[in-house]
Amino acid sequence: MSTTRQADTSSSPLRGLLLFLIIAVLFVLEGATRNAMFSGSWNSALSILNMGLISAVTALGVNMIWGYGGLFNAGVVGFVALGGLAPILISTPPVAGAWAAGGPRLILALAVGLATLVLAIVAANRLSRGLRFWGAALVLIVGYVLTRMAFDPAVTAIEANNPAEAGNIGGLGLPILMSWPVGMLLAAIAAWGVGKVALGLRSDYLAIATLGIGEIIVAILKNEGWLARGVLNMTGVPRPVPYELALQSNPDFVAAAARWGMDAATASGIYVKLCYTAIFVAVVLTLILLSQLALYSPWGRMMRAIRDNETAAAAMGKNVTRRHLQLFVLGSAVIGLSGAMMVTLDGLMAPGGYNPLRYTFLIWVMVIVGGSGNNWGAVLGALLIWFLWIKAEVWGPALMSLLTLPLSEGGLRRHLIESAPQMRYVAMGLVLLLVLRFAPRGLLPER
Amino acid sequence: MDLMNALVAILNFVVIPATSYGAQLALGALGVTLIYGILRFSNFAHGDTMAFGTAIVILLTWGLQAMGVSFGPLPTALLALPVAIALTAVLVLLTDRWVYRHYRRIKAAPIVVVMASVGVMFVMNGLTRLLIGVGEIQFADGARFVVSVAEFKKWTGLAEGLSLRTTQVITLVVAALAVWALFWFLNRTRSGKAMRAYADNEDLALLSGIDPDRVVRLTWIIATALAVTAGTLYGLDKSFKAFNYFQILLPIFAAAIVGGLGNPMGAIAGGFLIAFSEVALTYPWKKIAEYLGFEPTGLLQMLGTEYKLAISFVILIVVLLVRPTGLFRGKAY
DSSP states (O other), X not given: OOSSOOOGGGGOHHHHHHHHHHHHHHHHHHHHOBSSXXXXXXXXXXXXXXXXXXXXXXXXXHHIIIIITOOOOOOHXXXXXXXHHXXXXXXXXXXXXXHHHHXXXXXXXXXXXXXXXXXXXXXXXXXXXXXXXXXXHHHHHHHHHHHHHHHHHHHHHHHHSSTXXXXXXXXXXXXXXXXXXXXXXXXXXXXXXXXXXXXXXXXXXXXXXXXXXXXXXXXXXXXXXXXXXXXXXXXXXXXXXXXXXXXXXXXXXXXXXXXXXXXXXXXXXXXXXXXXHHHHHHHHHHHHHHHHHHHTSHHHHHHHHHHHOHHHHHHTTOOHHHHHHHHHHHHHHHHHHHHHHHHHHHTEEOGGGOOXXXXXXXXXXXXXXXXXXXXXXXXXXXXXXXXXXXXXXXXXXXXXXXXXXXXXXXXXXXXXXXXXXXXXXXXXXXXXXXXXXXXXXXXXXXX | OHHHHHHHXXXXXXXXXXXXXXXXXXHHHHHHHHHHHHHOSOOTTHHHHHHXXXXXXXXXXXXXXXXXXOBTTBOTHHHHHHHXXXXXXXXXXXXXXXXXXXXXXXXXXXXXXXXXXXXXXXXXXXXXXXXXXXXXXXXXXXXXXXXOHHHHHHHHOOSSOOOEEHHHHHHHHHXXXXXXXXXXXXXXXXXXXXXXXXXXXXXXXXXXXXXXXXXXXXXXXHHHXXXXXXXXXXHHXXXXXXXXXXXXXXXXXXXXXXXXXTOHHHHHHHHHHHHHHHHHHHSOOHHHHHHXXXXXXXXXXXXXXXXXXXXHHHHHHHHHHHOTTTTTTOOOO
């Protein structure tokens, strides 16, 4: 969302091309040259690129919410984590005995919980004014106790089932790519719930409510062992691409690698990463195509009209809150997709790693730097900021040891060098503040 | 006797911890609500301001301890507190000068200012990490207990013990003093009245010759003083860990909204409401039910302690649904 206009010269079509070229050069340098700044490993360059592409999907989702709607989602981390749950529930192999141990009771508990919510909403809508609050509260309390009575024994039974290796409800064993839409669905449902409550009130209430739901979803994933083993982590999530070891034992592949002048281990790593890159690029391009089409449709024009002047749009008969809810749900679904993609890439679900600074606020930096409201800008910002974020961990200490050369070897110098990786938080904050202040429309401004 | 035991247990495990936690939340929420009332945005950097200030308190405390200075039975950190408040206030005023002032001048939408406060949050978070790292730090010294469990049992002969930690007493005393000083300032002094006038109606205040820059500066200084005090008390009571100060942002916001954003009385009430709900709902009531003659099968714990954030969230949601302006009618815009 722009508050001041930059000079119009900045929006020439060449600008985007040039900026993407610069990023391409950065990745090629990382892959091809070995010096103090770059590792010279294509494996490293491609893994940064793959994670950058996933961040680009998250950024596209955030850009829909912020760039088209001017809404602030401060709980991106929760929607990423929720999307990541889908590959576990859909694609990991079923756990023997888990369903028999507590499956039906679990479904019963969830049904009772859902019925409680519905009944409470009905009570709040139908009862007379005086009874409304207490009626709904009573339904919720009774429903909560009943839910817990069904839920607790089911969870205990499931977690007691082979606790060393499983202890979770297990997946359905379906192909991994089928879990991605489910990840979108999970995130969309959560977003609908939050949006229904917090939208239509003051703009910062949505920010605070999403901040809360983000933390709570991560807390649930950490503590509900029956769901995805909690902090014990789920490993061995199936892949849509071949395994490195399988490639290395394939004589054809080894011969092909030799022709390229590489040993089989390096080549297999690069091959697998390239497969992922191809899938992710396809996803990013499809998303951009769809959202560009939406943006230039009557629907998109309405969204921008609402963003630029809510009062005027409401006066024209647009239901601002409903449209905001729609946008919030759609954007969060895309964020959920990126969460499912990330678990697929890592082959691992580690709820302990969902840190809001990395998964919420860094994504915001990407969107703001790239250009709010511009889908290509979101992708550009994601690739650039992610590259810098990863490399800053290496560059920070190197820069710091260079800067502190005049200092004598001692406690201060050691402290400064050791804490240099933390510098990147300061750096990212400064980048966000500077862009917001001096170029609020970002690197690739919305046209 | 069993009734006495039940009462002591409730006091020991629910009332005392919730009161001191509530006081810490109230101080934090007061800062948020003041900034909201006068600068008109939700400050996401508040948690990290608390963390930064507390980090400075810890560094100064270590310095004082190394010099052999102590505060008798009280924690040395209290000596360091005023200096840390001054240093943090300087940093916060610089952020206002370099960041927020621009958005005030161009009358930016509140959500853009919230975004800027996220940038400030990042910088403060990084500075805290640079200063003191991400680990968990205990920095309380001096006498540990005012009343310890063993002493209490000896005095009263009850089976149930009661402990009152020095940090809990200090929290209450300091928080009460801070709140008293704040209300005295807002209600009795010229500058305080100017602040309230500015919060009520900006244009009218400007017409009456109130200097807006001075009001804004005062607001930042007071909010910082409250934030650093809250952060230090929280750190003394539990421990210092930078990430916990980010997480405490949610209960603080919830407290401020429950009480009505922009309303100081509301922030205090909200802080205690959140704290008491959090402690009461995560406490296993089994023991107390047994004292009262019941034979419960479970722990009677409504929610695991891991989900204590969910409680502030649910309270926040209920308030947003039932009464979005808060219990004490804050600003609705």
